[in-house]
Amino acid sequence: xxxxxxxxxxxxxxxxxxxxxxxxxxxxxxxxxxxxxxxxxxxxxxxxxxxxxxxxxxxxxxxxxxxxxxxxxxxxxxxxxxxxxxxxxxxxxxxxxxxxxxxxxxxxxxxxxxxxxxxxxxxxxxxxxxxxxxxxxxxxxxxxxxxxxxxxxxxxxxxxxxxxxxxxxxxxxxxxxxxxxxxxxxxx
Amino acid sequence: xxxxxxxxxxxxxxxxxxxxxxxxxxxxxxxxxxxxxxxxxxxxxxxxxxxxxxxxxxx
Ligand SMILES: [Zn+2]
Numbered sequence: 001x002x003x004x005x006x007x008x009x010x011x012x013x014x015x016x017x018x019x020x021x022x023x024x025x026x027x028x029x030x031x032x033x034x035x036x037x038x039x040x041x042x043x044x045x046x047x048x049x050x051x052x053x054x055x056x057x058x059x060x061x062x063x064x065x066x067x068x069x070x071x072x073x074x075x076x077x078x079x080x081x082x083x084x085x086x087x088x089x090x091x092x093x094x095x096x097x098x099x100x101x102x103x104x105x106x107x108x109x110x111x112x113x114x115x116x117x118x119x120x121x122x123x124x125x126x127x128x129x130x131x132x133x134x135x136x137x138x139x140x141x142x143x144x145x146x147x148x149x150x151x152x153x154x155x156x157x158x159x160x161x162x163x164x165x166x167x168x169x170x171x172x173x174x175x176x177x178x179x180x181x182x183x184x185x186x187x188x
Numbered sequence: 189x190x191x192x193x194x195x196x197x198x199x200x201x202x203x204x205x206x207x208x209x210x211x212x213x214x215x216x217x218x219x220x221x222x223x224x225x226x227x228x229x230x231x232x233x234x235x236x237x238x239x240x241x242x243x244x245x246x247x
Contacts, residue, residue, distance in 0.1 A: 005239065057213065058213070070239070070240065070241055071239060073239075098209070098211075098243075099230075099232050099241050099242070099243040100241055102206075102207045102209065102232045102241070103206055103207055103232075103234075133207065133209065133232075180239075182206060183204065183206045183234035184204055184206075184234050184235070184236035184239075185204060185236060186204070186206060187204055187205055187206065188205055188206055188207055188208060
């Protein structure tokens with residue numbers, strides 16, 4: 001049994017750095033998500049959210065970001081790997097919500113210039129996802145040598161990512177539907 | 189004992205309490221901690237009508 005509202009899966013572009021290749025990844029994932037029936041998305045660029053840095057957590061909530069998180073049934077996080085870790089500003093942004101995430105699905109796209117496709121940033125993010133109440137899927141998309149995967153305009157150069165993204169998104173949508181049913185109908 | 193369900197402030201539908209989570213920040217903010225868990229137990233409620241999410245302190 002599914003409710004009629006479309007499934008909404010925002011893509012969080014998790015870096016603010018100049019020259020970020022993750023922007024191409026986020027836009028690509030958004031294009032792939034809307035290929036699914038009755039599924040909507042938008043790219044949330046944390047560069048555009050003016051979070052203060054002299055405080056943290058829910059005390060610096062941004063109304064627009066929190067509303068987007070509230071509406072979401074699942075999230076795609078595009079996380080570049082910086083020195084084997086996640087971008088500090090991504091964590092800073094994620095920490096501003098809590099109730100908006102609980103019992104919602106999340107899938108992580110790791111991005112790296114090297115050969116490992118952000119596997120270490122994904123592993124580092126998983127305990128954070130758990131503490132935020134998010135439910136991580138077991139598919140990732142690993143964008144290794146990302147500078148070769150897209151041209152400077154964001155055109156995909158390696159079509160293999162289309163199939164990889166599709167598997168990831170199908171699992172994420174399934175989890176999003178199941179968790180929505182649970183959030184709305186199954187009492188603790 | 190069944191607790192009173194929340195009404196969604198956005199659409200009026202009856203919300204579903206699907207999660208509880210311990211918050212330690214709220215203790216720092218002056219809330220009395222639960223003696224068993226050491227933090228404040230927050231209930232999470234979701235509206236089946238519009239998807240709105242609300243939280244309230246359990247008690
Ligand atoms: Zn509602």
